[in-house]
Amino acid sequence: MSLRALSFVFLAILLFSGGYCASAFAQHYPVTITDAMGRTVTIDRPVKRIALSGSCLDEAFMIIGVWDKVVGRGYDMYPDKKLYPGIENIPIFATDTPGPYNVNYEKLLALDVDLLFTIKIDPTGFEEMNNRIKSRIKVVALDMFLPETVKSNFELLAEVLDAEPEVKEYLDWYDNIVRSITARTSGLPQEKRKRFFLNWSFGQKGSFPTLSDKFPGMSATNHILGGINVAADLKGKGMNGAVVDPEWLMQQQIDIIICQGRLPGAYGAAVEDSTKIASHREAIMALPVFASSEAVRKDNVYMMYPRLMFSPGLPLYLAYLAKWFHPALFPDLDPQSLHQEYLTRFLHSDLNLSRQGVFVYPQ
Numbered sequence: 001m002s003l004r005a006l007s008f009v010f011l012a013i014l015l016f017s018g019g020y021c022a023s024a025f026a027q028h029y030p031v032t033i034t035d036a037m038g039r040t041v042t043i044d045r046p047v048k049r050i051a052l053s054g055s056c057l058d059e060a061f062m063i064i065g066v067w068d069k070v071v072g073r074g075y076d077m078y079p080d081k082k083l084y085p086g087i088e089n090i091p092i093f094a095t096d097t098p099g100p101y102n103v104n105y106e107k108l109l110a111l112d113v114d115l116l117f118t119i120k121i122d123p124t125g126f127e128e129m130n131n132r133i134k135s136r137i138k139v140v141a142l143d144m145f146l147p148e149t150v151k152s153n154f155e156l157l158a159e160v161l162d163a164e165p166e167v168k169e170y171l172d173w174y175d176n177i178v179r180s181i182t183a184r185t186s187g188l189p190q191e192k193r194k195r196f197f198l199n200w201s202f203g204q205k206g207s208f209p210t211l212s213d214k215f216p217g218m219s220a221t222n223h224i225l226g227g228i229n230v231a232a233d234l235k236g237k238g239m240n241g242a243v244v245d246p247e248w249l250m251q252q253q254i255d256i257i258i259c260q261g262r263l264p265g266a267y268g269a270a271v272e273d274s275t276k277i278a279s280h281r282e283a284i285m286a287l288p289v290f291a292s293s294e295a296v297r298k299d300n301v302y303m304m305y306p307r308l309m310f311s312p313g314l315p316l317y318l319a320y321l322a323k324w325f326h327p328a329l330f331p332d333l334d335p336q337s338l339h340q341e342y343l344t345r346f347l348h349s350d351l352n353l354s355r356q357g358v359f360v361y362p363q
Helices: 003-026 057-063 105-110 123-133 150-161 164-185 218-225 246-250 275-286 314-325 335-346
Strands: 031-034 040-043 050-053 070-073 115-119 138-142 194-199 227-229 256-260 301-304
Touching: 031 150, 040 138, 050 057, 057 070, 057 115, 057 335, 105 123, 115 123, 123 138, 138 150, 150 164, 164 218, 164 314, 164 335, 218 227, 218 314, 256 275, 256 314, 275 301, 301 314, 314 335
Parallel strands: 050 070, 050 115, 115 138, 194 227, 194 256, 256 301
Antiparallel strands: 031 040
């Protein structure tokens, strides 16, 4: 065969191979998924510009390596500047009214995004928002922060954003922690399960809002931890346990008190000492409603950064509580080491928890 003929064959192979690879890549789109609202959504092309509206979505997009595609943020999208350098430069399209579906449509549309990711809460509010923007922006609802929905929703993100390796790495880490906890708590008899009260306050020391087991994820969380929520059956507005009657609370057997809620300046990556949260804890323990409880007598009152419960950091939440609930069952469990791994490995942060950052108190 002549050199010219060989060159032709070689060129033909290159063209065929290149054409095949391009065709195979193109076959990834369109992608059709079913989101957390049960809606069928088709994404026609690779996603390059993303907007987020809903609590704790930021961590998921950092984990799967697409944070650089986020060009707009809505409700409750105010992640810690220490963990998200440059976050203040991402435009905000939220309105003054709280809620993931309350958006400034003019600002949102001006961002020219391919997809808006939000969270599953109220179908009515969601539909109203979606109807206003669906001709310009496709919307995907997620429900990825509960033990029973984490895997399917992260897999959805992997498909839409072409992030299968990153999602697999995170889910393997997640499953390993949850399985290791459940393996030791699943056989606990009822009398060995810790009775706890979750004080979901917002810095107020004299009110006692909580979450009942009707709140999504609470029942599954209790099962993993080997815990009993003393407010499990309380009724209130929506899914919450509402504000608890202090007299009722004083009559309950409470082994452990978990306080979590927004307390500015007490939690976060930039907080350098635990002075403020320690003072708040002392005030909580001195309240008459808790002062005579088993939890206070045995010093089993813990302060928890609220975002851990409703974020991809949920395994950390479970690890801290498992250690607090059942220290004898978990002598080898080191929640802070797991937390450091999460920050370094998944959030790509240089934060060193031994020197800075307050997320729980006491350790």
